Amino acid sequence: MIHFVGAGPGNVDLITVKGRKLLEETDVIIYAGSLVSSEHLEFAKEGCEFYNSASMNLDEVLEVMERANEDGKDVVRLHTGDPSIYGAIQEQMDNLEKMGIEYEVIPGVSSFVAAASAIKREFTLPDVTQTVILTRLAGRTGVPEDEDLENLAKHRASMAIFLSVKSIDGVVAKLKAGYGSGKTPIAVVYKATWEDQKIIIGTLDDIAEKVKSEKIIKTAQILVGDFIDTEYSLSKLYDRSFTHEYRIGRDD
Numbered sequence: 001m002i003h004f005v006g007a008g009p010g011n012v013d014l015i016t017v018k019g020r021k022l023l024e025e026t027d028v029i030i031y032a033g034s035l036v037s038s039e040h041l042e043f044a045k046e047g048c049e050f051y052n053s054a055s056m057n058l059d060e061v062l063e064v065m066e067r068a069n070e071d072g073k074d075v076v077r078l079h080t081g082d083p084s085i086y087g088a089i090q091e092q093m094d095n096l097e098k099m100g101i102e103y104e105v106i107p108g109v110s111s112f113v114a115a116a117s118a119i120k121r122e123f124t125l126p127d128v129t130q131t132v133i134l135t136r137l138a139g140r141t142g143v144p145e146d147e148d149l150e151n152l153a154k155h156r157a158s159m160a161i162f163l164s165v166k167s168i169d170g171v172v173a174k175l176k177a178g179y180g181s182g183k184t185p186i187a188v189v190y191k192a193t194w195e196d197q198k199i200i201i202g203t204l205d206d207i208a209e210k211v212k213s214e215k216i217i218k219t220a221q222i223l224v225g226d227f228i229d230t231e232y233s234l235s236k237l238y239d240r241s242f243t244h245e246y247r248i249g250r251d252d
């Protein structure tokens with residue numbers, strides 16, 4: 001059986017209990033070495049085989065899975081954050097399906113929520129926005145034109161931009177065009193939850209300069225939107241006059 005497991009954003013204790021248990025029991029671990037902390041491997045049992053997928057192509061990963069499966073071994077495929085976001089797991093799952101190999105997916109804490117926790121902010125503030133957009137700038141993988149950052153910014157939703165800090169100037173240019181101003185708050189969180197985490201907060205006008213002076217060119221979340229710095233309404237959920245399934249509202 002193959003278990004795709006979300007390792008979480010960095011800190012080794014941010015994997016799920018289920019994920020950790022699987023790591024402890026499995027015979028083979030294939031991990032994305034560029035972003036998954038090697039500390040996770042210390043939980044593996046003796047004799048467990050390790051493969052770093054950073055230096056492997058899709059066929060090689062599938063080969064390891066197939067061989068292990070034939071030998072009746074369990075495999076954990078450890079992905080950074082949550083595997084469903086920029087994880088390239090669909091192609092692995094589709095191949096396993098074709099090969100008739102059983103698999104499951106264990107979710108993980110994505111870096112975009114880890115970044116929100118680092119800056120202690122809520123993406124969905126009442127009367128500000130109720131929507132979160134996860135996106136990226138086009139790189140070697142393209143982005144459909146309708147999803148261009150400038151177009152997305154026009155919604156004024158909260159945004160988490162992955163894989164793009166290297167092109168911070170390009171990100172800022174598109175966001176400014178979309179928002180029609182440079183005043184929108186923006187945060188760059190480098191290596192959220194790792195020991196060397198860095199938080200940079202600014203506006204569209206000054207963030208690029210700050211990011212460059214910190215020399216941040218990878219492993220960062222760019223969070224943007226008014227949720228970072230704004231007035232908002234109190235939530236209805238905890239409003240004493242608001243009734244919901246678990247609580248009767250009071251007018252007193």
Ligand code: SAH
Pocket residue numbers: 009010035079080081082083084085086087109110111112114115161162163164189190191192193194218219220221222
């Ligand atoms: N599946 C992962 C994302 C993989 S794509 C997840 O759910 O988080 C890799 C990108 O994720 C990086 O370029 C960066 O933008 C972001 N990222 C991953 N780990 C991060 C971390 N600890 N802090 C900030 N950004 C991170």
